[in-house]
Every structure is written in C-alpha cells, then in structure tokens.
Amino acid sequence: MCVAVPGEIVRVENDGTAEVDFGGVRRVVSTALVPEVRPGDFVIVHAGFALHRVDPDEARQTQELFRQVLDELPS
Amino acid sequence: MNFLRDSGPSGPELISGLVARLRAYRGPPVAIMEVCGTHTVAAARMGLRSLLPDGVRLLSGPGCPVCVTPVDLFDQALYLAQEAGVILATYGDAVRVPGTHGSLGGARSQGADVRVVYSALDALALAERNSDREVVLLGLGFETTAPTVASALLRARQDGVKNFSVLSAHKAILPAMEALLQDPEVRIGAFLCPGHASMVLGAKAYAPIAERYGVPCCVAGFEPEDVLVGVLRLLDQVQRGEARAENAYPRAVSAAGNRAAQEALGRVFRRVPARWRGLGEIDGSGYDLRPGFAPWDARKRFLQGIRFEGWEPPGCRCAEVLRGRIEPPECPLFARTCTPQQPVGACMVSSEGACGAHYRYRGRADG
Ligand code: SF4
Numbered sequence: 147m148c149v150a151v152p153g154e155i156v157r158v159e160n161d162g163t164a165e166v167d168f169g170g171v172r173r174v175v176s177t178a179l180v181p182e183v184r185p186g187d188f189v190i191v192h193a194g195f196a197l198h199r200v201d202p203d204e205a206r207q208t209q210e211l212f213r214q215v216l217d218e219l220p221s
Numbered sequence: 222m223n224f225l226r227d228s229g230p231s232g233p234e235l236i237s238g239l240v241a242r243l244r245a246y247r248g249p250p251v252a253i254m255e256v257c258g259t260h261t262v263a264a265a266r267m268g269l270r271s272l273l274p275d276g277v278r279l280l281s282g283p284g285c286p287v288c289v290t291p292v293d294l295f296d297q298a299l300y301l302a303q304e305a306g307v308i309l310a311t312y313g314d315a316v317r318v319p320g321t322h323g324s325l326g327g328a329r330s331q332g333a334d335v336r337v338v339y340s341a342l343d344a345l346a347l348a349e350r351n352s353d354r355e356v357v358l359l360g361l362g363f364e365t366t367a368p369t370v371a372s373a374l375l376r377a378r379q380d381g382v383k384n385f386s387v388l389s390a391h392k393a394i395l396p397a398m399e400a401l402l403q404d405p406e407v408r409i410g411a412f413l414c415p416g417h418a419s420m421v422l423g424a425k426a427y428a429p430i431a432e433r434y435g436v437p438c439c440v441a442g443f444e445p446e447d448v449l450v451g452v453l454r455l456l457d458q459v460q461r462g463e464a465r466a467e468n469a470y471p472r473a474v475s476a477a478g479n480r481a482a483q484e485a486l487g488r489v490f491r492r493v494p495a496r497w498r499g500l501g502e503i504d505g506s507g508y509d510l511r512p513g514f515a516p517w518d519a520r521k522r523f524l525q526g527i528r529f530e531g532w533e534p535p536g537c538r539c540a541e542v543l544r545g546r547i548e549p550p551e552c553p554l555f556a557r558t559c560t561p562q563q564p565v566g567a568c569m570v571s572s573e574g575a576c577g578a579h580y581r582y583r584g585r586a587d588g
Contacts, residue, residue: 152473176342178372179482190420190473193312193362194340195369197479198420204471211469215450216238 152200155187166191239449240272248460250276252408253452254545256398257415258285258573259443265582267445269452277456280545281575283397284415286362287314288543288567288574289497293531294390295320297524298359301388302333305523308351310336310344311359314571317564321532325359341373341387348377348385357519358387364421367391367508368482371489374510374517388519391508392495394418395426400503402434407544411437411455413448416470421486423478424468435464442470489514498533498567499543537566542575549576556580 153166153173164177166189173191177183180196189196255261261281264270270279283289299320302309309325316326316337329335334354338344341358348356360370370387377385394415401407414427419440427438437458441451451469458465468474486508495507510518533540537559538552549555549568559565561577568574572581 176340176369176372178376179368179479179485181481192365192417192420193369194342195372197365197368197417197482198473198475200472201475204475207471211471212235212446212450215453215469216235216242 151192152188152190155183155185155189155196157185158183164196166196235446236449239446239453242453243272243449243456244274246274246277246456246460248456250278251410251456251459252278252280252545253411253413253455254280254282254401254409255413256282256284256394257413257418258288258571258578259417260413260415260441260448261285261575261578262573263443263445263448265578267448268582269448273452280409281542281548281578282401282412282545283497283500283543284363284394284418285568285571285573285575286366286392287318287571288539289392289397289499290315290318290361290390290567291496291498291531292320292533293529294359294361294388295325296322296529296531297520298325298357298388299323299328299333300527300529301357301519301523302328302335305355306334307355307357307523308334308336308347309357309359310338310347312339312361313337314573315359315361317570318567319534319564319570321530341370342376345373345377345382345385348382352384355384355386355523357523358385359390360387361390361392363392363394363415363418364482364486365415365417367490368421368479368485371485374489374514375485377517378514383516386517386519386522387510388524389490389508389510391490392497393492393506393508395422395430396503396506397497397500398430399434400500400506401544402430402436404544406546409436409545411459412439413451413455414438414440414466416440416442416447416473419468419470419474419478421479421482423476424466424470424474425476426478427466431464431466437464437467439467440470440474442473497543499540534565537568539566539568539576542568549579552576556583 153168188200190198344358490508492505493509568576
C-alpha cells in the first residue's frame, strides 16, 4: 500500500495539481503537500499526492554515504 | 529514469562489497526490526536473512497498514457498506482482509457498493459525481498516507462537499515503536526505520527514541543497496555501543520531513489512543478527526452507539508476527490453509504483510 514512486514534474497547473512523468507515463497528481515544486523537479508520489521534492544535492550525498560505508566500516 | 534508483550508487561490485562488510560483522548479537512493510518485502525479495552474519536477526515489525488495523474496523466498514448503504471506498488491500463476517470484497460480490480507489481525492471525486449517495473512505495507513487524506478533507470542507466522510484508521508509527520497546517479550536492538513515512516525519523524528531507549535507528530506502547500507549503519552503531538516529536515505528523506504534510495532519487530526492488531491499545497512536471535522467523520455520522466485537480469525497468529515474536512459517496455518489466494489473516492479504512477503519469496532461503 505504501508504494511511493518518483517522477518528474512536467507542468504545474494553478489548481494545485501538476502533470508528472513516470518514465514515460504521465499522470496528474496533487501538489497540495509540496506547494513549492517547479517543472523539472523530481518528486516522490504516493496515493495521488507528491510527498517529497528530491533535492539533487541530497541525492548526491547518497553516493558519498555509500562510499563511506564501503570504505570506513571496521570489520 | 527512476531518479531514486539511478541517482543512488549501484552495481554488482557495490552490492558484493556491502555483503562482504555485512558478513565480516563480529559485534554483539542483535535483533534488528524493520518497521516498515516495504522493507519486509525488499528484505524477502533480496534474501537478506540468508546474508546476515551469525547473531544478527531481522524481525518484521508492525509497518503494514492493513495488518495492524484491528478486525472491528473492517466490521465497521462492512456495516457501512451493507447496512448503511453507503458507497464504501478504500485501497486495494483493505478489500480482501477478512472481517468477523467476511471481507469487503465478499460483500461487494453480494451487491454492496465497495470501490477501490488509488487516492483519497478519487474518493472525494466519487462523492462529487454521486451527490445523491453517501461516500465513506476507509482511510488507513501511517504518516505517508494520513496527510493525503487530511488534504482531501480540507478540500471537502472548503468546497462544501457534504456527502463525503472518512472512517479513519490512520496510525502513528512512533508510539508503536515505543510500545514494542516497552514490551518485555520483545527484544529489539535496532530499528531499520521506514523510508516513506519518514518523508513526512523527517529522519530527526527517531532521535528521541534512539536516545531514550539506547536503540540505534536508521532510515533506509528500498533498493538492495539501500537496505544493506541501512543494516550496516545500524551494526556499526551497535558495535560502537552508540544509539543515534541516522539517515541512509537522504535522497528521499530530509532531517525535518515535510512541513506542509505535518501541518495538514495537525489541522485535520488529533492523536488519540488506538488499538492495533497484535499490539493492543497504544496511547496517542491513532489519528482521529478533530471535532471541527465532525460533519466528515463517518464514525460520528453513522456508527454512534453501535458496538463491534471484532473476532480474530481462529488459529491466526498475526498478533505474534506483528510483534516480531514469531516468523510467519512458525504459524501452523502458513502456506497450508492460509495463502495469498485464500488468506486467513491480514498479514497474508497484503503484499507488505510479513506472511504475504514470506510466502511469495519462500524459495529465497528466507522463508
Ligand atoms: S500465516 Fe495466515 S493465519 Fe498464520 S499468522 Fe500469517 S496471516 Fe495469520
């Protein structure tokens, strides 16, 4: 039930919705819970609502984090 | 592209490196609970249990929404659909959960108007299209789903939609984690925290639990790499004798979470004691509609003064599965009389339920 899917904002409408591209499939989702989104943003969508705007910097941190885990953990 | 997957580091060499790290763990024995149903599925699919070093156990937690919803809630929904004659809208899994007198799906085949919706907004639209009928949404789920229902209710009030209401079974995940830590029969050494509910709550939300109970917490994503890194971060804390709230899923979860979603939750719901299947009543763990939303509260509108007993299916051990006390195959009904096609208990219905996940991936040295 908790399936949240990432997609890219294609167009923001002025009625609190946006068109989101999920790898080629487009759907209209509510942006009521992420009012600040703009076209080109990646969002995570759950149950018809965008719930999180992916911050590209935070996304990049993942790379570092994983490297760290691989290199630094004592074994 | 799948941004979450493709922006994460990946590749077989990363995975094998992480697995080697995991196998090399020589710290104290520990039981890690994966709180969230999506982690239950991810762990089963990748055969995580077979990769764990000696002394490290993985317990499935209470994070499958339909699994923790007590039977009488489904009885209430069934009553609304059959006796009160409403259009009962809910999410796919909830339709198949056995209630005391059968499932919503069974009622539908006997003529009750039960509709599966993807979003709370779909249920609201259903009400707008059927202005001569009452539409009730059986709303369940944790902090991932509850804000979406809150948002739909705010819309309904703003637009003056009067034939829409919500039967709220929404739950707060943090009080359940605390309740499990206080249960003397359950020994949890670390929490793998949910990726999705944390989008709303924020990774910092687990800090009080980590500090108060000395239990390491780490938010993790759902790709195999994510799960491995989450487990490794937890083991690192265990080995060092630390207990912090960490975030191994920064590409989807921020420290403070989603403010707008938290605000919507607070405006529409108040926290009340709530009963969980398996865990009993937990203080402050339920999201009930605020008095200001009484006109949209299905409980107040249709169910006042009616008692629902809620009998658990005989023989089902969901209650113990949900607390991490037994593994699904230890239930005598598992894969015998209880299968995803013919579920006896809620934990087998949902793909996120521990029994359902174990059943599906039985071949992977995991079941
Ligand atoms: S296998 Fe079926 S009957 Fe047994 S605990 Fe799981 S859901 Fe209940």
